[in-house]
Amino acid sequence: MIKECTRTRMLKVLKLDVTMENIHCTSTILRRIFPGILVMIFVITFYKIFNDQQIITPKCSFDYLRGYFAKTGKYHSKGKWSENAWQPDGCILPKSDKSDQMRFIERNKLTSILVLGDSTAYRYHDAIQIQLDGIYGRRNCKAEKLEGLTDAKPFLPDREYFAEIPDVVTRERGCGGCHSITYSCNTSRASPKITTEFLSMDYFMDTSVTTRRETRTKTCKPNLTQFESWGVGCGSSLTTQEFIFNEYLATKTSSQYPQLIILVANFHDIKRHNVNSFKRTLTWFMDIVNQSTKEHPDTKIIWFQPTYILQTNQPIEYHNMISQTRNSELYENVKEVLTKYFDDNSGRFVPFYSLEDISHGVPDLNVDGIHYKKDFFIRIIQLFFDTLVS
Numbered sequence: 001m002i003k004e005c006t007r008t009r010m011l012k013v014l015k016l017d018v019t020m021e022n023i024h025c026t027s028t029i030l031r032r033i034f035p036g037i038l039v040m041i042f043v044i045t046f047y048k049i050f051n052d053q054q055i056i057t058p059k060c061s062f063d064y065l066r067g068y069f070a071k072t073g074k075y076h077s078k079g080k081w082s083e084n085a086w087q088p089d090g091c092i093l094p095k096s097d098k099s100d101q102m103r104f105i106e107r108n109k110l111t112s113i114l115v116l117g118d119s120t121a122y123r124y125h126d127a128i129q130i131q132l133d134g135i136y137g138r139r140n141c142k143a144e145k146l147e148g149l150t151d152a153k154p155f156l157p158d159r160e161y162f163a164e165i166p167d168v169v170t171r172e173r174g175c176g177g178c179h180s181i182t183y184s185c186n187t188s189r190a191s192p193k194i195t196t197e198f199l200s201m202d203y204f205m206d207t208s209v210t211t212r213r214e215t216r217t218k219t220c221k222p223n224l225t226q227f228e229s230w231g232v233g234c235g236s237s238l239t240t241q242e243f244i245f246n247e248y249l250a251t252k253t254s255s256q257y258p259q260l261i262i263l264v265a266n267f268h269d270i271k272r273h274n275v276n277s278f279k280r281t282l283t284w285f286m287d288i289v290n291q292s293t294k295e296h297p298d299t300k301i302i303w304f305q306p307t308y309i310l311q312t313n314q315p316i317e318y319h320n321m322i323s324q325t326r327n328s329e330l331y332e333n334v335k336e337v338l339t340k341y342f343d344d345n346s347g348r349f350v351p352f353y354s355l356e357d358i359s360h361g362v363p364d365l366n367v368d369g370i371h372y373k374k375d376f377f378i379r380i381i382q383l384f385f386d387t388l389v390s
């Protein structure tokens with residue numbers, strides 16, 4: 001007669017102590033654990049398929065965007081607008097929330113961001129401030145320094161903003177609503193203080209903020225720290241761009257130096273240049289950026305393409321100065337200048353999505369042909385943070 005399969009007998013079988021008296025227990029055990037095995041096989045298969053899917057479809061990270069550009073010669077533009085967000089195709093972009101972003105900032109010790117460009121860049125920066133307000137809490141954020149442009153002279157740069165640099169000479173800019181600003185957020189938590197700065201730069205080569213030192217006028221200062229490594233006695237910045245990169249940023253300590261520099265394509269240059277002169281100007285500008293940032297190999301330089309110019313919203317008097325045809329012609333042609341940097345093995349220069357195509361999809365957010373509504377910039381900066389966190 002078969003004895004009952006008791007717990008003790010089952011345990012014996014499990015300990016491989018199989019004897020005549022408990023051998024019949026084996027089938028009972030198998031019967032009991034069979035559903036468990038099925039579930040396990042199912043889970044493993046599902047996990048494997050899911051993982052393979054992840055391998056086939058990469059995350060929409062900045063590395064992905066750089067690789068995409070290297071492979072196709074294009075800024076990534078496949079995707080669609082859905083629920084007020086841009087959804088890229090061909091890569092996975094998880095939506096990040098405040099705590100994902102805070103974790104990213106803490107893990108990467110992100111303490112400093114710099115945005116350069118015209119009134120469009122100013123608006124992206126404004127959206128970054130709003131994003132940081134969300135992450136840190138509005139009351140933990142404040143404007144530390146602001147160019148005080150007076151109503152009487154809204155185009156004249158404020159020398160006070162650049163007070164640490166001697167011999168600054170200013171001239172009117174082409175942009176009135178683009179004052180430079182330093183904004184920071186700090187909490188009592190262990191996370192470091194974060195600073196984001198917008199520096200007005202409405203052209204890739206201009207003379208709105210410069211320094212000029214001459215032996216004749218005895219304005220040379222051989223011990224200017226910003227030119228120490230150059231070994232020159234009369235270091236000067238004859239353009240705003242040389243001023244920003246060689247002098248202003250050079251006064252920042254390594255912990256203040258921007259880890260992310262966002263270069264935003266401007267609209268002012270397209271009324272000034274033909275293809276060849278624009279290429280020459282951007283080549284010169286990119287060389288300054290490359291040379292002056294090389295002591296900061298961890299700094300990433302991110303290129304933002306221009307947005308789409310919606311002619312139907314544009315006042316008629318601007319039509320022959322700033323048109324979408326010219327916008328796309330000039331920026332399409334300088335792609336070869338930028339490609340050399342995106343291809344650089346250091347990976348320091350990275351392209352963002354084709355904002356030209358992305359903005360083309362939301363004509364209702366366009367204001368006056370050139371500018372977009374605040375919502376547009378908020379959505380793009382969310383896309384920026386999602387890409388950063390990916």
Ligand SMILES: *[C@@H]1O[C@H](CO)[C@@H](O)[C@H](O)[C@H]1NC(C)=O
Binds near residue numbers: 187
């Ligand atoms: C950040 O805030 C905390 C208090 O909330 C303060 O102790 C700390 O000094 C601040 N850090 C900076 C860099 O301002």
Ligand SMILES: *[C@@H]1O[C@H](CO)[C@@H](O)[C@H](O)[C@H]1NC(C)=O
Binds near residue numbers: 221222
């Ligand atoms: C730099 O040189 C000037 C004279 O050219 C001198 O007055 C000044 O003290 C020097 N500063 C430093 C930090 O050495």
Ligand SMILES: *[C@@H]1O[C@H](CO)[C@@H](O)[C@H](O)[C@H]1NC(C)=O
Binds near residue numbers: 290291294340344
């Ligand atoms: C950028 O600078 C580095 C270091 O000087 C140089 O090796 C590299 O060729 C430069 N990149 C381009 C695209 O000129």
